[in-house]
Amino acid sequence: MSVLLDRLNDEQRQAVTTTEKPLLILAGAGTGKTMVVTSRIAFIVQSGRAEPGEILAVTFTNKAANEMKERAGRLIGQKAVKDLWVSTFHSFGMKILRKYAYQAGYAPDFTLAEYGDQVGLIKQGLNELGLVEDGMSQDPKAILSLISMAKAKNQVPEDLEESSDPWEQRIGGIYRYYQEYLHALNILDFDDLLMLTVRLLQKDEKVRQLLQDKFKYVMVDEFQDTNHIQMELLHALLPKHEPNICVVGDDDQSIYSWRGAEVANILAFPQIFPGGKLIKLEQNYRSNNVILNAANKVISINSQRHVKNLWSAQEGGEKLKVVACGSEEREAKAIADTILNKVNGRQNTYGDCAILYRSNHQSRALEDAMRRGRIPYKIIGDTSFYERKEVRDALAFLKIIHNPRDDFSFLRVLDVPPRGIGPRTIKTLREKAVENKTSVYDLLRNPQFMENFGRSSDALMKFNNRVEEFRQKFQEKVPLAGLVEQYFEGVGYIEGLGRMYKPREDAEKRYQNVLEIIHTIEGREKEDKRCIPLQEYLESVSLMEEYRRRQEKDEDPNAVMLLTVHASKGLEFPSVFVTGMEKNLFPHEKSAGLKALAEERRLFYVALTRAKSDLILTWSKMRKAGRRMSQRMPSQFLGELPKDLVDHCLPQDLLKKLSREEFLEQMKNWKIDN
Numbered sequence: 061m062s063v064l065l066d067r068l069n070d071e072q073r074q075a076v077t078t079t080e081k082p083l084l085i086l087a088g089a090g091t092g093k094t095m096v097v098t099s100r101i102a103f104i105v106q107s108g109r110a111e112p113g114e115i116l117a118v119t120f121t122n123k124a125a126n127e128m129k130e131r132a133g134r135l136i137g138q139k140a141v142k143d144l145w146v147s148t149f150h151s152f153g154m155k156i157l158r159k160y161a162y163q164a165g166y167a168p169d170f171t172l173a174e175y176g177d178q179v180g181l182i183k184q185g186l187n188e189l190g191l192v193e194d195g196m197s198q199d200p201k202a203i204l205s206l207i208s209m210a211k212a213k214n215q216v217p218e219d220l221e222e223s224s225d226p227w228e229q230r231i232g233g234i235y236r237y238y239q240e241y242l243h244a245l246n247i248l249d250f251d252d253l254l255m256l257t258v259r260l261l262q263k264d265e266k267v268r269q270l271l272q273d274k275f276k277y278v279m280v281d282e283f284q285d286t287n288h289i290q291m292e293l294l295h296a297l298l299p300k301h302e303p304n305i306c307v308v309g310d311d312d313q314s315i316y317s318w319r320g321a322e323v324a325n326i327l328a329f330p331q332i333f334p335g336g337k338l339i340k341l342e343q344n345y346r347s348n349n350v351i352l353n354a355a356n357k358v359i360s361i362n363s364q365r366h367v368k369n370l371w372s373a374q375e376g377g378e379k380l381k382v383v384a385c386g387s388e389e390r391e392a393k394a395i396a397d398t399i400l401n402k403v404n405g406r407q408n409t410y411g412d413c414a415i416l417y418r419s420n421h422q423s424r425a426l427e428d429a430m431r432r433g434r435i436p437y438k439i440i441g442d443t444s445f446y447e448r449k450e451v452r453d454a455l456a457f458l459k460i461i462h463n464p465r466d467d468f469s470f471l472r473v474l475d476v477p478p479r480g481i482g483p484r485t486i487k488t489l490r491e492k493a494v495e496n497k498t499s500v501y502d503l504l505r506n507p508q509f510m511e512n513f514g515r516s517s518d519a520l521m522k523f524n525n526r527v528e529e530f531r532q533k534f535q536e537k538v539p540l541a542g543l544v545e546q547y548f549e550g551v552g553y554i555e556g557l558g559r560m561y562k563p564r565e566d567a568e569k570r571y572q573n574v575l576e577i578i579h580t581i582e583g584r585e586k587e588d589k590r591c592i593p594l595q596e597y598l599e600s601v602s603l604m605e606e607y608r609r610r611q612e613k614d615e616d617p618n619a620v621m622l623l624t625v626h627a628s629k630g631l632e633f634p635s636v637f638v639t640g641m642e643k644n645l646f647p648h649e650k651s652a653g654l655k656a657l658a659e660e661r662r663l664f665y666v667a668l669t670r671a672k673s674d675l676i677l678t679w680s681k682m683r684k685a686g687r688r689m690s691q692r693m694p695s696q697f698l699g700e701l702p703k704d705l706v707d708h709c710l711p712q713d714l715l716k717k718l719s720r721e722e723f724l725e726q727m728k729n730w731k732i733d734n
C-alpha cells in the first residue's frame with residue numbers, strides 16, 4: 061500500500077485516502093486527476109473498504125475506460141479488475157437497463173436505434189402528423205437533436221406538449237410519435253440509455269435500493285463534461301446520507317456544452333452533495349514549462365473560469381513551432397516528414413506522436429501522407445466501418461435474430477439481396493405496421509393479412525421462415541462466429557453480395573468487410589475462451605467498442621495516432637501536432653459569439669496540454685472547402701500564443717509565393733494582444 065501512496069504528492073495522497081465523503085477534485089490538465097482515480101480504486105480495494113465489484117468508475121470514452129481498467133489492473137491484479145465497473149455513462153445505463161428492462165417498460169432484448177433510422181422515423185412522423193404542410197421546419201436532423209436535448213434534460217414528450225410555446229408543443233408531438241414508435245419496436249436510442257435509467261431509479265424504490273447498496277464507491281472522471289441527466293443519474297444512484305462520491309474535473313477542459321454538458325455541475329457539486337471536501341492539484345507532471353506556459357496564457361483569455369496556478373517542474377523545453385504550408389497535402393507531408401525525422405533521429409517512436417484535428421474530414425489528407433511515408437498509423441474513434449452499407453445490412457440481419465420486432469432492421473434486409481419482394485411491398489408493410497400499431501414480424505404471422513400480398517407473399521414467408529429457423533439455432537450454445545457465417549450464407553447474403561455489387565472488386569471488398577465482422581467475433585471468442593451470446597456482440601457494436609478494440613489491439617502499438625481534439629481528451633503524447641490552425645476551421649466556423657469561442661478556446665487548450673515535450677502547430681494557405689479550393693487565413697488562436705515561446709517556420713514552397721515580410725505583415729493583422 062505504501063508503494064501506492066509513495067508515488068503521489070501530498071494533495072494527491074489526500075485525495076486518494078479521503079474515501080468516506082463527497083470529494084471534488086478540481087485541477088488543471090496533467091495534474092494527475094485520472095491517476096488519482098485509479099490509485100483511489102486500488103486504495104479502496106487494498107485497504108479492504110470494498111470489493112472491486114462494489115466500485116463504479118465512470119469515464120468519458122470507451123478508450124478511457126479501457127485505459128483505466130488497464131491501469132487499475134496493474135495495481136490490483138487482472139483478476140480483481142474484471143469485477144470492477146468501469147464504463148461510460150451510456151454503457152452503464154445499458155447494463156442496468158438490460159437487467160431491469162421490464163421495470164423500465166421494455167423487453168430485455170431491446171436493440172439500439174441507428175442514426176439513419178432515427179432520421180427516417182422523424183421524417184415519417186412529420187408526414188404522419190401533417191406537420192410538413194404546417195410549415196414546420198423540415199430538417200429532421202435538427203428536430204432529432206432537439207429531442208436529444210430534451211432527453212438530456214430528462215424531459216418526456218408531455219413536458220414539451222404542455223409548454224405555452226406552440227413551437228415546443230409541436231416538437232413535443234413529434235417527440236411523442238418518435239418515442240412511442242421506438243417503444244413499440246422495443247428499440248432504445250442513445251439518450252434513452254441515460255433517461256430511462258434515471259427514471260427507473262427515480263420511480264422504482266426496490267431497484268434503487270439494490271443499486272445503492274451495491275455501489276459503495278462511485279467515481280467520475282472528466283466531470284466537467286457531465287450533463288444534467290448524468291448528474292441526475294449520479295444523484296439517484298447514491299444514498300442521500302454520506303454518499304461516497306468522488307468527481308474529478310477541470311472547468312478549462314469543458315468541451316461538450318453543445319451536447320448539453322454543464323460546467324455548472326462543478327459549481328453546484330457542494331450543494332448537491334453537501335458535507336464534502338474540495339482538493340486542488342497544481343503541479344502538472346505531463347508537460348514542460350514552455351508548453352504549459354503557452355497553454356496557461358491561452359486559457360487565461362477566457363474570462364469566466366477558476367484561476368489556477370499550474371506549474372511544472374520540467375524546466376526548459378523547445379519553443380512551440382508554427383508551420384505554415386501551401387496546401388493541405390503539403391501540410392500533411394510536412395508532418396509526415398517531421399515524424400520520419402524524429403523517428404530516424406531516435407528522438408521519438410511512431411507511438412510517441414499524435415496528430416490532432418478539429419474536424420474529421422481533415423484526416424483524409426493526413427492518412428494519405430502517412431501511407432505514402434510508410435508510417436504506421438491508426439485513427440482513433442473512426443466509426444466509418446459501421447457506416448458501410450454492407451456492414452449495416454449484415455448487422456441488421458443479426459439484429460432481427462435478436463429482436464424480431466425491430467422493424468428498421470427487418471425492412472432493411474427484407475429484400476437484401478433481391479428476393480422478389482420489392483420496394484412497394486416493403487412500403488405497404490411499413491404502413492400497415494404503423495396503422496395497426498404492430499410490428500412487421502407480427503403482421504407476417506397473420507395468415508389473413510398475408511393474403512393481400514399475392515405473389516410476394518411466398519417470398520416473404522420463405523424469408524421469414526428461414527430467419528426463424530436460424531433464430532432457433534442461435535438459442536444453442538455454439539460458437540457465434542461459425543453460426544453467423546452459416547446464417548449469412550443461409551439467407552443468401554454472402555452469395556448475394558456478388559449480385560448486388562459490381563464490379564467484382566467492389567463485391568470482393570464488401571465481402572471482406574462482412575468477413576471482418578465474423579473475424580471480430582471469432583477473435584473475441586478465442587480471447588475470452590467462451591461462446592459469446594449474440595446479444596453481447598450486438599451491444600458492443602452499438603457502443604462502437606469492438607472496432608476500436610480491434611484497432612487498438614491488432615495494429616502495431618507503435619503507430620502514430622490520428623484523432624480529433626475532442627477524442628484526445630485525457631490522453632498524452634511526447635509529440636503533438638495540431639493541424640488546420642486556420643480561421644473558420646479552428647475555431648470552428650460555427651462558433652460565432654463569445655460563448656462558443658470560449659469553448660473553442662478550451663478545446664485548443666485541451667489540444668495544447670496533450671503534449672509532453674514537443675508541440676507543432678500547422679496551417680495551410682489553401683484548402684479545399686466543399687468542392688472549391690479557397691485561400692485560408694491563420695487561426696486567431698495562433699496569435700494568442702505568447703510570442704516569445706513560438707518559432708514560426710515557413711516552408712520553402714510557401715515562401716516562394718509569399719515573402720517573409722508579407723507573411724509577417726499578415727501575422728500582424730491577426731495577432732491579438734502580444
Ligand code: ATP
Nearest residue numbers: 067068069088089090091092093094095345346630
Ligand atoms: P487531463 O486533465 O489531461 O485528463 P490528468 O489530470 O488526468 O490530465 P493524468 O493523466 O492522471 O492527469 O496524469 C498526467 C501525467 O502525469 C501521467 O503521465 C501521470 O502518470 C503523471 N503523474 C501524475 N501524478 C504524478 C506524480 N505524483 N508523480 C509522477 N508522475 C505523475
Ligand code: MG
Nearest residue numbers: 093094095630
Ligand atoms: Mg485525465
